[in-house]
Amino acid sequence: MNSHPHSNRDIRDEIRDYWSDRAATFDNxxxxxIEDGAEMAAWEALFRKHLGPARGRRLLDLASGTGEISRLCKGLGFEVTGLDWAEPMLERARMKLPDVTFLQADAERTMLPSGSMDVIVTRHLVWTLVDPASAFAEWHRVLAPGGTLLLVDGDFVTRGLLARFLLRGRTVDRGRMDRHQRILQRVHFSQGARASSVSDLLAEAGFTDLRTDKRLGRIHRAQRSNLGWRKSLLRLSEHRYLIRATKPEGIEP
Known part of the structure; x- marks a missing residue:
């Protein structure tokens, strides 16, 4: 884990407050x-590919935010529980999905019973983790033997020539950007969450059958009309991926 001059509690508070402040406009x-129609269909196809039929399995949506991934997974037939650290995010998720249970907790310290979930999913959480090794061990504990972890993430730090060109001259919220950078400098993946590094830590936590899928083009194409040409090209230039991993059978929760 990267060292930094601040306590873990300080940075976790800052992360929680950052996402709390973004909750009101996050879905904008x-x-x-996830827009209904082509984009939702693309996400559904990706999740079905890696998770198979839902069959009512217990699924934990970590860092559930406003509930978009929970909405997706509920529609697929999973028994969904959402968990997030930011109460304003949870308020919006509960309004959106009143029949889904949403809990407030740190994704690195879920406080959930061992072996209580069949599937854990995350989207764009790993890059913000303060201590991913401990987080992955916690997720391994929460999964039942034979359970599946599915994470969607990316390296949003490393920028090639095309990305630097596309970002040049864009209008940004300077205050939000500065807060984002202060957080980024203090998390584990401050140099970018590469799929290989994430996979190595998952293996160390006891996960097996790790598979990386970078074929997210259908989702990106479906998002194109809302993203605009500049952000669409930027997204295609980024190192984005899905990793699926398994908690082996025969391991006690």
């Missing part, structure tokens, strides 16, 4: 909300 940002 393309790429966060």
């Amino acid at each position: 940002d393309p790429g966060h909300k």
Whole structure:
């Protein structure tokens, strides 16, 4: 884990407050909300590919935000529980999905019973983790033997020539950007969450059958009309991926 001059509690508070402040407008940002139609169909196809039929399995949506991934997974037939650290995010998720249970907790310290979930999913959480090794061990504990972890994430730090060109001159919220950078400098993946590094830590936590899928083109194409040409090209240039992993059978919760 990267060292930093601040306590873990300080940075976790800052992360929680950052996402709390973004909750009111989070669904307005393309790429966060999943639009019904082509984009939802693309996400559903990706999740079915890696999770198979839902069959009512117990699924934990970690860092559930405003509930978009929970909405997706409930529609697929999973028994969904959402968990997030930011209460304003949870308020919006509960309004959106009143029949889904949403809990407030740190994704690195869920406080859930061992072996209580059959599936854990996350989207764009790993890059913000303060201590991913401990987080992955916690997720391994919460999963039942034979359970599946599915995470969607990316390296949003490393920028090639095309990305730097596309970002040049864009209008940004300077205050929000500065807060984002202060957080990024203090999390584990401050240099970018590469799929290989994430997979290595998952294996160390006891996960097996790790598979990386970078074929997210159908989702990106479906998002194109809302993202606009500049952000669409930027998204295609980024190192984005899905990792699926398994908690082996025969391991006590």
